[in-house]
Amino acid sequence: MKTGSMIRSSDHDFLTRVKESEEDTFAQKAVAKAQDAQWIKREGARRELGNWEDWRKLGEQIRQHTVRYLPDYLEEFSDNVESNGGHVFFAQTDIEARDFITNLAREKQVKHVVKSKSMVTTEIGIDEALLEIPGMELLETDLAEFILQQDDWDQPTHLVFPALHKNRDQVREVFMEKLGYEGDNDPQHLARFARKVMRKRFLENEMSITGCNFAVADNGMINLDTNEGNADLCMAIPKIQVVCMGMERIVPGMREAETIDNMLARSAVGQKITTYCTFTSRQVDGESDGPEEFYVVIIDNGRSNALGTDFEPILQCIRCASCLNVCPVYRHIGGHGYGSIYPGPVGSILSPVLQGNYDDFAELPYACSLCTACTSTCPVKIPLHKLLLKHREIEMDDIHQSKLIDDVVMRVVGLGTGHSSLFRTALGLDHLAMAPLARKGPEAAKNLYSDDKHVEWMPFVFGGWTKVRDLPDPPAHSKNFRSWFKTHKPADVDPKIAKHTAQREQEIQAERKA
Amino acid sequence: MTDREVFLNNIAEKARRPRHQLKDNPLVPVNDLPETTLSGKTQDELLEIAKANSTAVNVNLQVTTKVDLPAVLDDFIRDKITNNEDDPYQANDHNHLLLPTSELYADFGLESWRDGLTDPAPTFWKPGAGRTTNITTAEHAGAAIAFADYLLAESCSITTATTPGQGRAFHFLPVHYLAIVRKSRILPRSRQAMDRYDKAIKAGELKTSNINIITGPSNTGDIEMVLVVGVHGPLDMTYLVVSDM
Numbered sequence: 001m002k003t004g005s006m007i008r009s010s011d012h013d014f015l016t017r018v019k020e021s022e023e024d025t026f027a028q029k030a031v032a033k034a035q036d037a038q039w040i041k042r043e044g045a046r047r048e049l050g051n052w053e054d055w056r057k058l059g060e061q062i063r064q065h066t067v068r069y070l071p072d073y074l075e076e077f078s079d080n081v082e083s084n085g086g087h088v089f090f091a092q093t094d095i096e097a098r099d100f101i102t103n104l105a106r107e108k109q110v111k112h113v114v115k116s117k118s119m120v121t122t123e124i125g126i127d128e129a130l131l132e133i134p135g136m137e138l139l140e141t142d143l144a145e146f147i148l149q150q151d152d153w154d155q156p157t158h159l160v161f162p163a164l165h166k167n168r169d170q171v172r173e174v175f176m177e178k179l180g181y182e183g184d185n186d187p188q189h190l191a192r193f194a195r196k197v198m199r200k201r202f203l204e205n206e207m208s209i210t211g212c213n214f215a216v217a218d219n220g221m222i223n224l225d226t227n228e229g230n231a232d233l234c235m236a237i238p239k240i241q242v243v244c245m246g247m248e249r250i251v252p253g254m255r256e257a258e259t260i261d262n263m264l265a266r267s268a269v270g271q272k273i274t275t276y277c278t279f280t281s282r283q284v285d286g287e288s289d290g291p292e293e294f295y296v297v298i299i300d301n302g303r304s305n306a307l308g309t310d311f312e313p314i315l316q317c318i319r320c321a322s323c324l325n326v327c328p329v330y331r332h333i334g335g336h337g338y339g340s341i342y343p344g345p346v347g348s349i350l351s352p353v354l355q356g357n358y359d360d361f362a363e364l365p366y367a368c369s370l371c372t373a374c375t376s377t378c379p380v381k382i383p384l385h386k387l388l389l390k391h392r393e394i395e396m397d398d399i400h401q402s403k404l405i406d407d408v409v410m411r412v413v414g415l416g417t418g419h420s421s422l423f424r425t426a427l428g429l430d431h432l433a434m435a436p437l438a439r440k441g442p443e444a445a446k447n448l449y450s451d452d453k454h455v456e457w458m459p460f461v462f463g464g465w466t467k468v469r470d471l472p473d474p475p476a477h478s479k480n481f482r483s484w485f486k487t488h489k490p491a492d493v494d495p496k497i498a499k500h501t502a503q504r505e506q507e508i509q510a511e512r513k514a
Numbered sequence: 515m516t517d518r519e520v521f522l523n524n525i526a527e528k529a530r531r532p533r534h535q536l537k538d539n540p541l542v543p544v545n546d547l548p549e550t551t552l553s554g555k556t557q558d559e560l561l562e563i564a565k566a567n568s569t570a571v572n573v574n575l576q577v578t579t580k581v582d583l584p585a586v587l588d589d590f591i592r593d594k595i596t597n598n599e600d601d602p603y604q605a606n607d608h609n610h611l612l613l614p615t616s617e618l619y620a621d622f623g624l625e626s627w628r629d630g631l632t633d634p635a636p637t638f639w640k641p642g643a644g645r646t647t648n649i650t651t652a653e654h655a656g657a658a659i660a661f662a663d664y665l666l667a668e669s670c671s672i673t674t675a676t677t678p679g680q681g682r683a684f685h686f687l688p689v690h691y692l693a694i695v696r697k698s699r700i701l702p703r704s705r706q707a708m709d710r711y712d713k714a715i716k717a718g719e720l721k722t723s724n725i726n727i728i729t730g731p732s733n734t735g736d737i738e739m740v741l742v743v744g745v746h747g748p749l750d751m752t753y754l755v756v757s758d759m
Contacts, residue, residue, distance in 0.1 A: 229747035236682035
């Protein structure tokens with residue numbers, strides 16, 4: 001059963017995508033600016049809340065518990081949606097989910113659909129499928145998604161700020177060309193123009209498609225967080241609402257939803273709570289707006305590949321994107337560099353899991369410096385860097401994905417460091433071998449050695465290092481650590497310390513024997 | 515579509531954990547931070563916290579008394595609709611005042627105020643009037659005055675459960691918006707509001723399909739992360755606390 005078949009956002013290979021991202025200097029600056037701004041807002045909001053590490057423990061517990069008992073919670077939720085008069089459909093693949101929604105639109109003769117931002121709807125390729133229905137008009141109503149749609153369905157670059165890579169002039173150009181906009185490039189004016197266009201379309205629509213931040217198991221409601229309010233209009237005006245949810249996006253009750261909503265808003269945008277936080281279900285008797293028909297599509301699409309494996313914690317994710325916002329690799333290659341609709345650390349882990357193989361995303365677990373900033377910031381304590389390492393381990397040791405250059409390099413390094421004679425030879429020759437490339441120059445960082453030379457260019461794969469930072473020139477053999485160590489004797493130890501050390505060693509020995 | 519049992523069994527098999535173990539393993543939270551954060555404050559202290567937080571979320575938080583309430587509402591209507599010289603209400607497409615249908619007018623002493631409104635004549639979200647009528651009325655409203663259930667101090671949010679007389683779009687389609695809330699209904703955080711709604715729904719005391727927590731006007735940072743207020747919903751928000759209720 002093929003899953004995750006529509007999550008690729010580019011046909012180009014990884015290195016081409018990285019090169020394209022490097023050339024997009026505006027996007028790079030925009031990402032850096034966003035990361036820096038979000039750092040201040042996010043950390044400020046967490047500090048103001050207080051006890052953040054204990055909140056993280058609670059967030060982790062709620063998400064771990066829910067994933068652990070996922071079938072029971074999904075059963076409870078679907079029973080409650082049905083008892084509220086709604087309908088639940090289970091889809092194991094993206095194609096199943098997509099076909100259900102397009103068939104529903106055909107059956108109900110829907111011609112106007114509005115959508116609120118949802119990664120899972122992108123994951124199932126619903127936009128393209130709906131637009132194949134003759135006469136269908138589809139509108140993305142989140143401002144960023146609206147901009148991307150008008151720009152011929154450009155791909156999102158960030159989970160929370162999908163149009164981060166576009167500047168105001170580009171947005172203005174798109175609005176002028178596609179919508180007849182005649183104003184300036186002021187974001188306020190552009191947004192007000194978009195409001196008018198979208199409001200008119202909102203009032204015409206018959207069906208909405210929304211995502212779901214969290215499904216509430218014990219009452220069958222869904223919980224949505226937005227700042228624009230577009231999701232609320234999607235849930236108020238049309239007669240039919242279709243909710244797409246990844247199967248793990250569920251919590252036991254409203255109390256747990258509220259806890260996670262608070263952590264999500266602080267982690268994603270540094271707010272205490274999003275401007276609109278809504279709990280909703282099918283219209284009840286006496287109400288005049290809201291959906292008369294309420295469908296929830298619960299989607300697996302490869303998520304279950306993580307269950308019972310080391311990757312299970314990735315299902316704890318609440319899509320706050322704070323791991324993207326601290327990632328040094330994301331800072332340089334942006335969302336498009338990853339080539340998946342799910343970028344950043346979470347995307348590098350999730351994308352191969354959803355597909356159940358490494359065919360399309362073999363390089364992503366290597367798009368990581370292992371700085372662990374993602375793990376430290378994750379509000380629900382997903383050990384992101386460990387999961388990236390686990391992917392590498394599987395690729396190298398279990399499935400021998402040897403097309404990777406790293407495999408060759410690591411084999412050579414393994415050979416060299418595994419044989420003492422080869423290692424000693426390498427240490428004796430490295431200074432000489434690098435000498436033609438080394439140069440003296442202003443120091444970017446203090447070198448350890450007296451000649452203060454450094455290397456700015458190296459050939460082949462090693463150029464990946466010297467392209468972005470200098471490499472200190474290895475010391476001459478007579479000055480390297482091993483030579484230094486041989487000629488130095490330990491300093492005289494204070495008798496009191498020596499006595500204490502001896503005592504401690506005896507204690508350790510006794511403990512071991514016990 | 516996949517049969518529910520097939521779908522859920524597949525999850526259980528892949529996780530290598532049998533189904534239906536939850537009843538013996540309920541969630542017992544590791545701490546009570548959601549309840550204890552900002553707890554133990556008086557209503558006066560909570561009001562001050564809400565005021566302090568209002569600026570950051572672009573909320574105009576006002577405090578009045580029950581006796582002064584009608585005059586404050588008249589000022590709001592003049593400010594947002596009748597005296598708006600930049601956009602004369604008689605000529606624009608948003609020339610109504612939208613009000614809920616509610617028994618709360620009597621509680622707030624607003625029945626005679628409501629019945630005396632003439633310019634602009636009020637329109638109401640009417641139970642039984644139907645989707646199209648109520649949505650069209652809301653779309654043409656220059657301003658709406660709502661009754662909120664609670665005010666949350668920590669985030670300066672109001673909360674409201676949808677009723678037949680105050681629908682979902684009531685809070686989103688009008689150009690300007692004001693919500694009235696009693697001072698006694700100020701709660702520390704969203705946790706306390708969720709507790710109350712959860713209990714009321716489960717006890718059958720509250721029949722609603724929708725609960726909104728609203729924290730200021732609609733906004734976005736989607737273009738170069740520049741904050742723009744008023745993308746989809748009302749362009750501004752006033753929360754009016756009635757201090758002697």
